[in-house]
Amino acid sequence: MxxxxxxxxxxxxxxxxxxxDELRQLAQERGLIVQARRTAYLGDDELLLLSWLAAAQRxxxxxxxxxxxxxxxxxxxxxxxxxxxxIRLHPLTLYRHHLGRVMRRLDENRPN
Numbered sequence: 001m002x003x004x005x006x007x008x009x010x011x012x013x014x015x016x017x018x019x020x021d022e023l024r025q026l027a028q029e030r031g032l033i034v035q036a037r038r039t040a041y042l043g044d045d046e047l048l049l050l051s052w053l054a055a056a057q058r059x060x061x062x063x064x065x066x067x068x069x070x071x072x073x074x075x076x077x078x079x080x081x082x083x084x085x086x087i088r089l090h091p092l093t094l095y096r097h098h099l100g101r102v103m104r105r106l107d108e109n110r111p112n
Contacts, residue, residue, distance in 0.1 A: 005037045016081050023074040031109045048102050053079050054089035068110055
């Protein structure tokens with residue numbers, strides 16, 4: 001979560017930092033809320049981003065990724081960065097029921 005919120009010390013290279021900066025910026029441009037670095041809780045939108053990252057780390061046919069091409073590309077890049085660093089996210093299967101509602105909201109707010 002720290003990486004999504006902009007924490008610099010946990011990322012190895014400027015390319016890694018840029019990847020997470022881009023994901024955070026794209027998410028915020030589409031109306032998702034990413035909390036400040038030291039916030040003590042996770043919001044729904046941050047859980048959604050984490051679930052996309054977790055799903056992107058798994059070779060499944062059922063990908064729970066956003067319909068937005070730019071965010072999907074950024075999520076895949078960040079998931080690869082995490083995997084390369086030896087970080088595997090839990091699949092967050094208990095959060096899956098919420099994805100459909102949030103994905104519809106994103107589709108409604110997607111820039112043309």
